[in-house]
Structures are given as C-alpha cells and as structure tokens.
Amino acid sequence: MDRYNSKVIEPKWQKLWEKNNAFKAEIDQTKPKYYVLEMFPYPSGKIHMGHVRNYAMGDVIARYKKAQGFNVLHPMGWDAFGMPAENAAMEKKIHPRTWTEANIRDMKHQLKPMGLSIDWSRELATCDPTYYKQQQALFIDMYNSGLVKRKSSSVNWDPVDMTVLANEQVVEGKGWRSGAPVERKELTQWFFNISDYSEELLTSLNTLSGWPDKVRTMQTNWIGKSFGAEISFNLLEPLNHFKDVKVYTTRPDTIFGMTFLAIAPNHPIAEELAKINEKIADFCHECTNKTVNEETLETTEKKGFLTKLEVRHPFLSNKKLPVFIANFILMDYGTGAIFGCPGHDQRDFEFAQKYNLDIIHVFVSEQSEKISNDGNEKVVLGEGRVINSDFLDGKTTMEARKLVCDKLKEKGNGSYKINFRLRDWGISRQRYWGCPIPMIHCQKCGLIPEKKENLPVLLPEDIDFENPGNPLERHKSWSTVQCPSCNEEAKRETDTMDTFVDSSWYFLRFTSPNEDKPLSQEALNYWMNVDQYIGGVEHAILHLLYSRFFSRALVKTGHIPEKFKEPFDALFTQGMVCHETYRDSNGNWLSPEEVFHEKNGNIRKLSDNSLIEKGPSTKMSKSKRNVVDPKDIIEQYGADTARWFVLSDSPPDRDIEWTEAGVEAAWRHIQRVWRLTKEIIEEGAAASNTNEDEKLEKLRNQAIEKVSKGIETFSFNKSIANLYEFTNSITKSKASKILKIKSVETLAKLMKPMTPHLAEEILQMTSEQLDYEPDTNWPVADPKYLKEDLLILPIQINGKRKAEIKIDSSASEDIIKSETLNNETVKKYLGNNQPKRLIIVPKRIINIVV
RNA sequence: GCGGGCGUGAUGGAACUGGUAGACAUACCAGACUUAAAAUCUGGAGGCCUAAUGGCCGUGGGGGUUCGAGUCCCCCCGCCCGCACCA
Numbered sequence: 001m002d003r004y005n006s007k008v009i010e011p012k013w014q015k016l017w018e019k020n021n022a023f024k025a026e027i028d029q030t031k032p033k034y035y036v037l038e039m040f041p042y043p044s045g046k047i048h049m050g051h052v053r054n055y056a057m058g059d060v061i062a063r064y065k066k067a068q069g070f071n072v073l074h075p076m077g078w079d080a081f082g083m084p085a086e087n088a089a090m091e092k093k094i095h096p097r098t099w100t101e102a103n104i105r106d107m108k109h110q111l112k113p114m115g116l117s118i119d120w121s122r123e124l125a126t127c128d129p130t131y132y133k134q135q136q137a138l139f140i141d142m143y144n145s146g147l148v149k150r151k152s153s154s155v156n157w158d159p160v161d162m163t164v165l166a167n168e169q170v171v172e173g174k175g176w177r178s179g180a181p182v183e184r185k186e187l188t189q190w191f192f193n194i195s196d197y198s199e200e201l202l203t204s205l206n207t208l209s210g211w212p213d214k215v216r217t218m219q220t221n222w223i224g225k226s227f228g229a230e231i232s233f234n235l236l237e238p239l240n241h242f243k244d245v246k247v248y249t250t251r252p253d254t255i256f257g258m259t260f261l262a263i264a265p266n267h268p269i270a271e272e273l274a275k276i277n278e279k280i281a282d283f284c285h286e287c288t289n290k291t292v293n294e295e296t297l298e299t300t301e302k303k304g305f306l307t308k309l310e311v312r313h314p315f316l317s318n319k320k321l322p323v324f325i326a327n328f329i330l331m332d333y334g335t336g337a338i339f340g341c342p343g344h345d346q347r348d349f350e351f352a353q354k355y356n357l358d359i360i361h362v363f364v365s366e367q368s369e370k371i372s373n374d375g376n377e378k379v380v381l382g383e384g385r386v387i388n389s390d391f392l393d394g395k396t397t398m399e400a401r402k403l404v405c406d407k408l409k410e411k412g413n414g415s416y417k418i419n420f421r422l423r424d425w426g427i428s429r430q431r432y433w434g435c436p437i438p439m440i441h442c443q444k445c446g447l448i449p450e451k452k453e454n455l456p457v458l459l460p461e462d463i464d465f466e467n468p469g470n471p472l473e474r475h476k477s478w479s480t481v482q483c484p485s486c487n488e489e490a491k492r493e494t495d496t497m498d499t500f501v502d503s504s505w506y507f508l509r510f511t512s513p514n515e516d517k518p519l520s521q522e523a524l525n526y527w528m529n530v531d532q533y534i535g536g537v538e539h540a541i542l543h544l545l546y547s548r549f550f551s552r553a554l555v556k557t558g559h560i561p562e563k564f565k566e567p568f569d570a571l572f573t574q575g576m577v578c579h580e581t582y583r584d585s586n587g588n589w590l591s592p593e594e595v596f597h598e599k600n601g602n603i604r605k606l607s608d609n610s611l612i613e614k615g616p617s618t619k620m621s622k623s624k625r626n627v628v629d630p631k632d633i634i635e636q637y638g639a640d641t642a643r644w645f646v647l648s649d650s651p652p653d654r655d656i657e658w659t660e661a662g663v664e665a666a667w668r669h670i671q672r673v674w675r676l677t678k679e680i681i682e683e684g685a686a687a688s689n690t691n692e693d694e695k696l697e698k699l700r701n702q703a704i705e706k707v708s709k710g711i712e713t714f715s716f717n718k719s720i721a722n723l724y725e726f727t728n729s730i731t732k733s734k735a736s737k738i739l740k741i742k743s744v745e746t747l748a749k750l751m752k753p754m755t756p757h758l759a760e761e762i763l764q765m766t767s768e769q770l771d772y773e774p775d776t777n778w779p780v781a782d783p784k785y786l787k788e789d790l791l792i793l794p795i796q797i798n799g800k801r802k803a804e805i806k807i808d809s810s811a812s813e814d815i816i817k818s819e820t821l822n823n824e825t826v827k828k829y830l831g832n833n834q835p836k837r838l839i840i841v842p843k844r845i846i847n848i849v850v
Numbered sequence: 851g852c853g854g855g856c857g858u859g860a861u862g863g864a865a866c867u868g869g870u871a872g873a874c875a876u877a878c879c880a881g882a883c884u885u886a887a888a889a890u891c892u893g894g895a896g897g898c899c900u901a902a903u904g905g906c907c908g909u910g911g912g913g914g915u916u917c918g919a920g921u922c923c924c925c926c927c928g929c930c931c932g933c934a935c936c937a
Binding site: 082084155167168214215218294297299300422428498500536537539540541542545578618619648651653657661664668671672713718725793794799804836838839848849 | 934
C-alpha cells in the first residue's frame with residue numbers, strides 16, 4: 001500500500017494554489033470580508049517553531065472563514081528595522097540592508113512550504129522606502145496636529161562605544177559590548193503624546209469584548225489610573241526659590257501617619273541640593289547612574305539620604321518632618337515626591353526600619369485589629385477605621401480620604417488629583433537602522449518638518465559601523481540640508497523612530513500596500529477592522545497599546561475614519577513553543593540532535609555516549625540550544641504533519657512542548673487518514689445497513705458541530721481530538737460504502753484548515769468516487785442529529801457517584817424521580833429510609849442525600 | 851519589587867456557565883500479523899486494598915462555602931510572561 005508522500009503532494013497543491021491566485025484578496029462588495037492577521041515577524045533569518053505555530057493558527061482561521069464564504073484578507077510582511085541588523089553590521093561587516101533583505105528572502109523560502117493561504121502580493125517590509133515614506137508623512141501630520149513633542153529624558157549611555165544602549169544591552173550595569181559601566185545621560189528626544197489619551201485608551205478597553213480579559217487587565221494596570229490628592233508641604237526654611245514640596249498620594253487618609261517625606265534623586269530640589277553639597281551630589285549620581293529600567297529600580301536595595309530640609313505637616317503646625325532623597329522614588333510618576341507612612345505601606349515601612357523612623361498606625365482593619373494591639377511593628381494594608389488622626393478619628397478610610405482633600409482645598413495646600421502611570425511614548429532612537437524622523441533643525445526658523453514632496457527622507461547607504469557612535473550623526477553630507485523655509489544651511493534630525501512606530505500601522509497599510517499615499521479610504525472601508533489578530537502575549541502591553549494610540553492619532557489627522565480607532569476586533573494570544581534542555585557533565589548546552597534517549601529514560605550524548613542531564617523545558621532559544629528547525633521537520637514529515645502537531649497537543653493560548661513522539665503521532669494520523677480513504681474507495685460495496693448508516697451519519701454531523709465549535713473558540717486542540725475520534729469512528733463503522741466516502745469527505749473538509757494539502761488530495765479522490773467537482777465549502781451539521789434521545793444520568797449518593805439510569809431525554813421530573821428511587825443501588829443505600837433530599841439537575845445528574 | 855498568567859495520570863491535555871475527573875493523543879503492557887524487527891491492527895490501564903463484587907484515596911499544598919468543587923472564596927508554594935530602547 002502506498003503512502004501519503006508529502007514531498008510530492010504538498011508542492012503539487014502549492015503550485016496549483018499559486019497558479020490560480022487562490023489567496024489573492026480583492027475588494028468584492030458582494031461578499032462579507034474577513035481580515036485575519038498574525039503579528040508580522042522580525043526577519044532574523046530563520047523561521048522558528050513559534051512562527052510555525054502562530055501562522056498555523058492564523059491559517060486555520062483564514063481557511064475556515066474562506067470555506068464559509070468570506071472574502072478573506074490574510075497578508076504577511078516584515079518588521080524589518082531594528083537593532084539586530086546593526087549588530088550584524090558591526091560583527092559581520094554586512095550592511096544592515098543587505099543583511100535584512102537576505103534574511104527576508106531566506107525566511108520567505110522557509111515559510112512557503114508551509115502552504116499558508118497568504119496573499120503574497122501584499123507583502124511589505126517596514127525598511128522599504130515606499131513604506132517609511134508614508135510613515136514620515138504620517139509623522140509630519142501628527143506633528144502638525146500637536147501629537148508630537150520634544151522633551152528631555154534619560155538614556156543608558158555607553159561612554160566607550162559612545163552609544164545609547166537598549167535595556168537588554170545593559171548587563172549587570174555594564175555595556176554588553178564594551179563592558180564599561182553604563183551612565184545615565186539626559187537627551188532631548190521626540191515623544192508622542194500618548195498620555196493625552198490615557199483616559200480614552202482606558203475607557204475604550206471596555207469595548208474590546210473580543211480581547212482576552214488578561215490583556216485588558218494588563219493594559220488597565222499599565223495605564224494605571226489612580227484617584228488621590230496632591231499635597232504641598234511647606235519647607236520650614238525655603239531653599240532658594242523652592243518654598244514647598246508637592247506630593248502625590250493615593251492615600252491622603254493616612255496623612256497623620258506620615259513620618260517623613262522623600263523625593264526622587266533627580267527631583268529639582270535634590271538637584272539644587274546637589275549643587276551645594278558634594279555628598280548629596282554623590283548620592284544622587286549613584287542613584288541615577290543605574291539602568292533606566294523600572295525593574296532594576298524596584299529590586300535594588302532601598303536607600304535614602306537625610307537632607308537638612310524639613311517640612312511642616314499640613315494639619316499639625318508644630319510637627320516637623322525630615323526630607324529624604326530616596327532611590328526608589330520615580331521622577332516620572334506623580335510629582336516625584338511622596339510622604340512616607342510606614343504604618344501602612346510596605347516600602348515605607350522597610351525604609352523607616354532602616355533609618356529608625358517612627359511608625360504610626362492611623363487606621364485599624366477588622367482583620368488586623370490585633371496587630372495594632374501588640375506593639376505596632378506591622379504594616380496594616382487595605383481599608384479600615386481611622387485612629388490617631390485628629391478630626392478623622394472614627395471615620396472609615398474611604399470617608400477620610402474625601403475629608404482630607406476637602407480640608408486641604410479649604411486651606412489652599414492641596415486638592416483632589418487623578419493620576420496616570422502611563423508615560424509619553426519616547427520614539428527617538430539614536431540609531432541608523434530605523435525610519436528617519438523627517439524634521440529639520442534650522443538656526444533661524446527652529447524646527448521645521450521636511451516638505452512632503454521631498455519624502456522619503458532616505459537613509460544614506462554609505463555608512464560605516466567602524467567608529468563609535470551613531471552613523472547618521474557622523475554623516476555630515478546627509479545631515480546637512482537646506483532649510484525648507486529659509487533655504488539657509490540647516491541640520492537634519494539624526495534620530496530615527498522606535499520600531500514600535502513601524503508596527504503601529506502596518507495592519508492598515510496591508511489594506512492598500514502599494515498606494516502612493518499612506519492609506520486608501522476605499523480599501524480601509526472595505527477591509528478594516530482586523531477581525532482576528534493573533535500573536536504572543538509578550539506584546540500584550542506595548543505593541544497593542546501603541547497601535548491603539550496610533551489609530552487615534554490617525555483619526556485625528558484624518559487618515560482613518562473614527563470607526564477604526566480600535567483596529568483589532570478580536571485578539572488571541574498564543575503560547576510559546578518549548579522543548580526540554582540538555583546539558584553535559586561540563587554544563588554545556590546540547591541540541592536535541594546531539595543526544596539520544598534510551599528506553600530506560602537515560603539520555604546520552606551521541607558523540608561519546610556520556611550521560612546527559614535533562615533540564616527543564618523552556619522556550620526554544622539559541623542560547624539553550626533547544627531549538628528544532630521547522631525546515632527539518634517539514635522536510636522529514638511534511639508541512640501538514642508540522643501544522644497538525646503544533647495545533648494538536650496544547651490549548652493554543654498555553655505553551656506547547658515540542659516532542660519527537662508528538663510529531664510522529666501527527667505523522668501517523670496523516671498516513672492513517674490517507675490509508676483509510678484508499679481502503680474505503682477500494683473496498684467492495686457492502687450490503688446497506690440502515691442502522692449502521694444512521695449511526696455513522698449521526699457521528700458525522702456531531703463531528704461537524706464539534707470541530708466547527710473548536711475552531712470558533714480557538715480550541716484547535718479539541719477540534720483535533722474530535723477529528724481523531726471521528727477517524728476512529730469511520731474506521732470501525734460497518735456503514736455502506738457511499739456513506740463512508742461521504743464521511744471521509746467530511747473528515748477532509750474538517751481537516752482542511754489544519755492539513756490543507758492532504759485534504760485537497762482526499763477531496764479529489766472522493767469527488768471522483770461521488771462523480772462531482774470537489775466541493776470545499778464548510779459542511780453544515782443537520783440539527784436533527786445533534787440531540788440525544790436517550791440520556792445516561794449518573795446518580796450520586798451524598799455527592800459520590802454510585803449508579804446511573806438510562807432515561808428518555810423528554811422524561812418529566814416525576815418519572816426521573818420514580819426511576820431513581822426504583823434503582824437497585826439506590827434502594828440498597830436507602831434501606832427503609834426516605835431520602836433527606838433529592839436533587840435533580842435536568843439532563844445532568846441526580847444527587848440523593850441520605 | 852510591581853502587574854498578568856499557569857499548575858489535572860508516567861507525559862501533553864479533556865471536563866460548556868459548580869454536576870460522571872482523566873475524552874483524545876503519547877509513553878507503557880498484552881495479543882494478532884511476521885523467520886524476526888519495524889509498520890499496521892485489536893485490547894488493557896489514575897493510585898492503593900480485594901480472588902472477585904466492591905471499597906478507599908486522588909486535579910501543586912493547607913483551609914472554607916455547597917447536596918455536590920479541577921471549577922467559587924482565603925492563605926501558601928512552584929513555574930512562566932511583561933516592566934516603557936529586544937522585537
């Protein structure tokens with residue numbers, strides 16, 4: 001018996017699809033559209049299993065919707081700007097463009113054999129001038145609409161390489177390449193005013209019902225709206241022009257528990273003090289010389305510096321409070337200063353213990369009443385009833401918050417304040433390989449946007465990475481230009497844009513990728529929104545939040561209609577692809593090809609037979625060498641097998657464990673379906689058996705229902721389990737040949753989104769048998785086969801399953817009751833007693849309490 | 851540190867809104883076919899006790915709500931993701 005030969009069959013269908021332009025998406029007003037999009041990849045040069053999983057999922061949706069009659073848009077492109085190209089340029093002396101373009105070619109070659117239903121005519125790369133030209137036009141419009149600003153912010157500075165470092169390039173406080181201690185440097189940079197949209201981005205999350213709750217929660221917390229108070233504390237003795245310190249707090253109700261005040265090391269007052277006190281200067285320098293990264297800040301030891309300044313408590317005129325400069329206060333959040341209440345804040349508590357400050361409790365909560373009785377050494381969190389607080393005593397903490405704010409307002413040294421954690425989006429990058437910011441600095445005219453007719457501002461090709469610093473900054477003939485306004489010599493902006501800008505509108509551009517303006521209204525109106533967006537959770541906040549902001553910016557600049565301000569109707573976040581890790585006795589990581597598994601569970605190294613230690617399964621990564629190359633898998637087993645496997649074993653939103661055994665199971669199933677089809681076609685016509693036919697027909701319809709539901713709910717693993725079951729059913733069925741062929745045909749149609757090549761091949765075979773053109777429409781279940789006439793109801797006695805009864809689904813409760821009480825097992829348990837309670841959950845279960 | 855998520859047999863997982871825990875698949879065991887192996891097919895199987903019928907235990911750990919908890923609530927443990935210049 002011959003086998004399903006993926007090497008022959010898969011290319012055959014792929015060629016046919018290509019010849020027929022099967023996946024070309026064109027506007028067709030007579031059909032409903034469906035836009036499915038997977039997050040476009042960074043062209044690293046190699047497709048990895050994560051991509052395969054991502055695109056396999058997207059393809060299931062695309063092919064499913066297409067079979068249902070939708071006009072499907074399923075495009076692909078490249079997130080092609082970014083640091084790795086510059087790193088390659090430095091390490092391998094290849095131009096970033098050469099490197100990137102070669103990678104795109106390679107990855108496309110690796111992607112093609114997967115047989116994805118992608119409209120390649122819409123392919124785009126963000127590093128292509130035709131793309132970034134339009135992005136520059138958008139930037140200029142945003143600039144003119146007041147969505148862009150410049151302000152100072154700090155960066156990680158490598159003093160040896162004379163370059164700005166990304167957070168990931170800072171390893172233990174040192175530059176990854178130079179090893180020099182990283183400094184913090186203030187630069188004037190470009191920002192998008194995303195914080196103007198904090199409220200809007202927050203409230204609109206409610207409209208995103210197609211998004212996972214977890215992503216909406218994460219964005220909510222990231223935006224971080226809080227209700228609190230801004231309080232000014234008067235300095236006992238003014239410091240130059242500084243007369244008070246403004247503090248933002250969400251807990252004004254704990255004001256009487258305040259025992260110190262702390263300001264950020266880069267707070268203006270701290271900077272003022274640093275000018276006159278060397279020790280303070282040193283301390284501030286030490287604090288601010290860390291990475292500009294919140295995680296480092298939060299996990300480093302809390303330190304403070306006691307200044308000579310003191311502030312007055314707003315309600316206790318003779319209470320003086322010390323002012324600290326503390327390394328855990330963020331200048332970017334609130335006012336860059338806090339009041340410390342060690343009795344009710346964990347961080348303040350630790351700080352107070354370290355510096356021997358008073359700990360005053362000003363409220364008790366029901367659960368923690370005893371804490372306040374036994375010596376005041378604990379932090380009481382949450383809400384409660386106020387104590388030790390003058391006019392607030394006896395109030396709830398909620399009431400106290402309002403009272404304090406009212407009183408402060410009356411006294412003129414405070415007010416209610418709503419605060420957001422979300423900061424403006426810094427888009428400046430001091431790098432070559434990004435979209436140039438189309439702005440010109442003119443001595444006379446100031447900042448001027450480049451004229452639109454001069455776009456794109458092309459990246460110069462003749463650059464070198466031999467010298468430290470930014471190649472654009474060094475490239476004088478490129479950066480020297482005429483001012484568009486006064487024609488005097490001026491300087492081009494040398495910052496390029498954050499790559500998140502590129503990815504904030506590519507999904508819009510896909511609707512009209514070749515237009516010589518940013519977007520086409522006709523195409524937008526037909527194709528938008530993205531009906532289903534699929535990508536990793538790691539993008540839950542930044543990419544998705546920036547895209548939501550960018551859409552609003554494009555509404556404001558008139559590029560897209562208001563109705564597309566939330567561009568992604570539904571979002572799905574898929575899990576990672578993991579593999580076990582292996583280490584030899586020297587602690588070196590080994591790749592899966594370098595080891596073999598023995599039957600007894602031992603793992604040995606192929607080269608010298610030495611015993612290998614199995615590590616935990618982690619995300620496939622180069623550094624741990626636990627990568628399986630999709631290319632090898634597709635060559636060995638075929639695309640259908642690879643696709644089937646990545647969809648089969650785990651729920652799509654969870655991590656999947658790549659196993660050799662799993663792939664083989666997938667391969668066996670492909671072979672089995674193929675063989676089954678052949679066998680059915682070749683078998684003689686059996687005498688018809690109505691009963692058997694009816695049974696199979698019922699299973700066929702149930703399979704349609706279950707598999708469709710699985711796809712609709714992104715439970716591909718369940719659809720696949722149902723397809724295994726249906727395959728088993730057909731194999732065992734004694735139904736007539738014609739019905740078995742019909743069943744195999746349905747099986748192929750249901751499998752087609754996952755294994756399109758196999759499905760096409762089978763449909764061709766079955767249609768020859770049934771003597772009609774292959775029909776690839778999605779099958780529809782007949783509802784009459786979906787209801788069960790006879791139910792098996794389990795009977796529990798005291799919550800434990802003891803028996804079951806078979807009963808007609810239309811049976812009344814009385815009948816169920818009498819049947820239950822007549823059951824032998826039930827009688828045995830009841831004896832002569834009456835049941836205490838009899839609970840009948842319709843169509844589910846019966847529980848008897850005895 | 852903060853924010854989000856996950857935890858079920860030997861393994862990946864299933865169990866719709868609180869209602870038969872372990873579908874489906876893998877590994878394993880037995881049988882058929884074979885000179886043999888592979889492939890394929892058939893069957894078995896959560897753990898413990900029992901000859902069997904049956905009983906007890908069991909969804910990371912501890913407690914709670916309920917007639918009934920993998921699912922809801924509280925506390926704890928472990929792992930993963932994000933933390934604003936990786937993409």
